[in-house]
Amino acid sequence: MATRDNQHEKLTEAQDRFVASWGQMAGAWGISRTMAEAHALLYITGRPMNTDEIMDRLQISRGNASMSIRALLDWGIISRTHKRGDRKEYFEADQDVWSMFRSIVRERMKREVEPLLATLFEIRDASPAPDEAAGDQQKELLAHQKRLEEMLSFMQTMEKLSHRFVSPSGSGLELAAKLLTKFDR
Amino acid sequence: MATRDNQHEKLTEAQDRFVASWGQMAGAWGISRTMAEAHALLYITGRPMNTDEIMDRLQISRGNASMSIRALLDWGIISRTHKRGDRKEYFEADQDVWSMFRSIVRERMKREVEPLLATLFEIRDASPAPDEAAGDQQKELLAHQKRLEEMLSFMQTMEKLSHRFVSPSGSGLELAAKLLTKFDR
DNA sequence: TGGTTGTTTCAGAATAAATTGAAACAAGGC
DNA sequence: GCCTTGTTTCAATTTATTCTGAAACAACCA
Numbered sequence: 430m431a432t433r434d435n436q437h438e439k440l441t442e443a444q445d446r447f448v449a450s451w452g453q454m455a456g457a458w459g460i461s462r463t464m465a466e467a468h469a470l471l472y473i474t475g476r477p478m479n480t481d482e483i484m485d486r487l488q489i490s491r492g493n494a495s496m497s498i499r500a501l502l503d504w505g506i507i508s509r510t511h512k513r514g515d516r517k518e519y520f521e522a523d524q525d526v527w528s529m530f531r532s533i534v535r536e537r538m539k540r541e542v543e544p545l546l547a548t549l550f551e552i553r554d555a556s557p558a559p560d561e562a563a564g565d566q567q568k569e570l571l572a573h574q575k576r577l578e579e580m581l582s583f584m585q586t587m588e589k590l591s592h593r594f595v596s597p598s599g600s601g602l603e604l605a606a607k608l609l610t611k612f613d614r
Numbered sequence: 615m616a617t618r619d620n621q622h623e624k625l626t627e628a629q630d631r632f633v634a635s636w637g638q639m640a641g642a643w644g645i646s647r648t649m650a651e652a653h654a655l656l657y658i659t660g661r662p663m664n665t666d667e668i669m670d671r672l673q674i675s676r677g678n679a680s681m682s683i684r685a686l687l688d689w690g691i692i693s694r695t696h697k698r699g700d701r702k703e704y705f706e707a708d709q710d711v712w713s714m715f716r717s718i719v720r721e722r723m724k725r726e727v728e729p730l731l732a733t734l735f736e737i738r739d740a741s742p743a744p745d746e747a748a749g750d751q752q753k754e755l756l757a758h759q760k761r762l763e764e765m766l767s768f769m770q771t772m773e774k775l776s777h778r779f780v781s782p783s784g785s786g787l788e789l790a791a792k793l794l795t796k797f798d799r
Numbered sequence: 800t801g802g803t804t805g806t807t808t809c810a811g812a813a814t815a816a817a818t819t820g821a822a823a824c825a826a827g828g829c
Numbered sequence: 830g831c832c833t834t835g836t837t838t839c840a841a842t843t844t845a846t847t848c849t850g851a852a853a854c855a856a857c858c859a
Contacts (some may be wrong), residue, residue: 433751439742440758446740450733450736456845457726459642461817472765475757480836490819506776516827516835522651524766539692541642548635555626555631562847566618572660573625576709577632580657610774641815646847665806675849680807699855701805800859807854817842825836 445474448487448541463489464497468506472529477510490593505532527603535595538588539605553577632658648674649682653691653707656744659720662695662704690717712788720780722796731769749772 448469455541466487471478478486485496498520503509506529508521523529556577559570640650656663663671669679671713683705691714695704698729708714741762744755758780 436742436751436755439740440755443737443741443762445735445760446733450730450737454726454730457644459644463720463817473758475761478801490837492837493818496818499837518836521735526764529769541639545635545639546629552628552631552635556628557621558768570621570625573628573658576658576660577628583715586792586795589787593795597634607771610771610778611785648847676806676848677808678848679850684807703806800857803856803858805854805856808852809850812849812850814845814847816843816845819839821839823836823838826834828833829831 444470446480461497461500463487463493464500467494467497471501471507471520471522472524475524476523477512477521479515479519480518481519482519497577504536531595533605534591538591538595542584542588542591546581546588549581549584553581629655629658646682646685648672648678649685652679653681653686656686656692656705656707657709660707660709662697662706664700664702664704666702668705689721700720713756716780719776723776727769727773728778731773734762734766734769738766 448466450461451469452466455462467483470483470486474517480491480494481490483498484491489497489525498507501520504510504518505523507520507522510521512519523532556574557570558566559574626757633651636654637647637651640647652668654672655668665676665679665683668683669676672679676681677697685693686739687694690708692705695706697704708717738759741759742755744752744759
């Protein structure tokens with residue numbers, strides 16, 4: 430059975446490396462390392478795990494595990510399961526990479542882009558309106574408004590785009606993306 | 615001139631709010647607040663500014679200003695300018711929102727996605743290969759490989775997509791995005 | 800060459816974010 | 830009710846990140 434043991438060891442090592450590289454990526458995107466690692470672990474092992482297993486594997490505290498799992502549930506990229514005769518809660522990751530990606534985009538839009546957009550509208554409406562006179566200051570106010578409008582229009586396009594792909598039936602994005610990359614240049 | 619003063623005051627206030635909301639957003643995306651604020655300031659004022667002006671307006675130290683400006687230059691979303699008879703360096707933001715966005719995507723891909731992709735390939739190549747036998751463990755190895763492949767394929771699609779839009783002539787994205795949002799559902 | 804102005808660097812300080820661990824809380828079973 | 834098992838919360842701590850300020854550096858000028 431030495432071969433089998435060796436295989437298993439290498440599998441575990443590959444999983445650990447996957448988890449670690451995922452965790453590294455996290456910081457750059459404003460996600461906590463542990464949260465990313467927990468998700469990576471559930472994804473790459475592909476089986477439901479309970480809190481204790483996750484704690485042990487990632488070497489983290491119970492509190493941290495609980496909060497990270499909660500966050501992943503809120504993002505909608507992992508779900509609860511149960512095992513017969515076991516009172517513990519188990520968690521498993523969405524195994525469809527594209528649907529996972531859609532969930533992430535959906536949440537980030539909702540949490541970060543939408544509030545920003547609302548603020549930008551407020552700022553626009555509170556910005557001083559240029560009057561008819563043609564002084565330099567009026568020109569500047571006009572330019573200010575133009576810059577605000579362009580940013581607003583950009584973000585609105587992004588929002589619509591994300592809704593278009595992310596929300597309902599949903600799997601349009603995968604097809605579109607693949608088509609778009611199919612023909613080089 | 616009370617009206618003019620009032621207009622100017624309101625303009626400054628609008629700019630400050632823009633800068634602040636931009637800065638808030640930053641944290642969620644793994645960017646330092648100051649860097650985002652400096653960029654927002656240059657964008658919304660629309661005119662070249664030197665280090666001292668930026669320091670004063672954002673209330674930050676010279677060191678911080680210098681490093682943030684440098685980072686923005688590295689990202690390619692601001693550029694250096696000079697004024698006749700003034701030895702100071704001036705900086706101005708790219709005023710085209712879409713080209714700005716392209717620069718950001720290009721850099722993030724290069725810095726974060728490409729290295730991750732390289733690591734994923736390494737992990738795949740170091741993962742144990744299943745043999746012909748049909749045991750549970752072999753099935754698991756197969757499933758592991760499938761998950762890795764799916765993630766790899768996803769990220770490769772994303773990379774190609776980004777190259778397609780971001781790199782050369784470049785302005786395709788704007789058109790495509792607008793078209794895609796044009797027809798609801 | 801020495802003086803002046805402007806820019807960069809980086810060790811240490813300040814700040815923000817993530818993590819722990821123990822207590823509080825829930826949900827059963829007896 | 831009152832144990833037992835599992836989960837959540839949160840104040841205190843640890844860790845990571847950002848920022849400061851002064852010194853080093855660079856470029857120009859007289």
